[in-house]
Amino acid sequence: MKRTHLPLNALRVYDAAARHLSFTRAADELAVTPAAVGQQIRALEDHLGTVLFRRTSKGLELTEEGLAGLDALREGFLKFEESVQSMQAGQASDRYTIAAPREFYAQWLAPRLAAFRNANPGIRFRFVADENADFTETNLDVAVRLVDGPGELEGIELAPARRVVVAAEGAPDLWIDWPGAPLPEGADAAIEVGNAGQALSSAVAGMGKAILPYLLVEDALEDGRLATLEGPDEGRRAYWLVAPLPQWRQKKVKSLVAFLTD
Known part of the structure; x- marks a missing residue:
């Protein structure tokens, strides 16, 4: 059976206006203007073909038609809220599906997720290798991406956007090029790789020097596998x-975000 189209936003405005008997107070509750409330009410009245409110010397009053459906409407909103709560309760709170670049997972994310799991026994993880995977198709909870901002998504920087030129001791003065870090003007690439992880591995192997996110090479710098040649400097892209x-x-x-950014 085909369902009737319901103007839910207008009905929510109508419910607020009926409770307050004031477009102004309804507007305050809904964080809109009184004019917007009035427009929604007029549109709803046009849709229903009836008048819901009348103005009197004492203020705003509901008509008989306005009163007639109010109890059922409010019961319906309560059902909506119960439905949302049921869906939220059904979320697997102990399972995370995460997409992240492999090199970032190995160098930075994995030990922190291990600590998070130690603090929250029973947590389960599923990992997706493609950090640009579609959230709906892969049922992702979160993704880590090396980008210059979250775009249309919600997000937080895991560390400031800094980059550094690094090389292993004794490495030749040759550039390792990868798509995420353009080389200085006039520089020739002796080695071309496909991503930051391959650039990192090439640099650690002593094949040349590379421009890499500081967050990615921090451990290698601390344990002496790599040395800093330039920087760290402010970059454009961050994890x-x-x-x-x-x-x-x-x-x-929210719990995971708080832990990783603490």
Whole structure:
């Protein structure tokens, strides 16, 4: 059976205006203007073909038609809220599906997720190798991406956007080029690789020097596998933890974000 189209936003405005018997107070509750409330009410009256409010010397009053459907409407909103709560309760709060670049996972993310799991026994992880995977198709909770901002997603920088030129001791003065870090003007690349992880491995192997995110090479610098040639300097791209707004609002995602950014 085909369902009737319901103007839910206008009905929500109508409910607020009916409770307050004031477009102004309804507007305050809904964080809109009184004019916007009035427009929604007029549109709803046009849709229903009836008048819901009348103005009197005492103020705003509901008509008989306006009163007639009010109880059922409010019961319906309560059902909506119960439905949303049921869907939220059904979320697997102990399971995370995460997409991240492999090199970032190995160098930075894995030990921190291990610590997070130690603090939250029973947590389960599923990892997706493609950090640009579609959130819906892969049921992702969050992704880590090397980008210059979250774009249309919600997100937070895991560390400031800094880059550094690094090389292993005794490495030749040759550039290792990868798509995420353009070489200085006039520089020739002796080695071309496909991503930051391959550039890091090439630099650690002593094949040349590379421009890499500081966050990615921090451990290699500390343990002496790499040395700093230039920088660290401010960069354009950083590792961002991102997710669509519905996932970002989940309690389990908020908990993970808080742990990783503490």
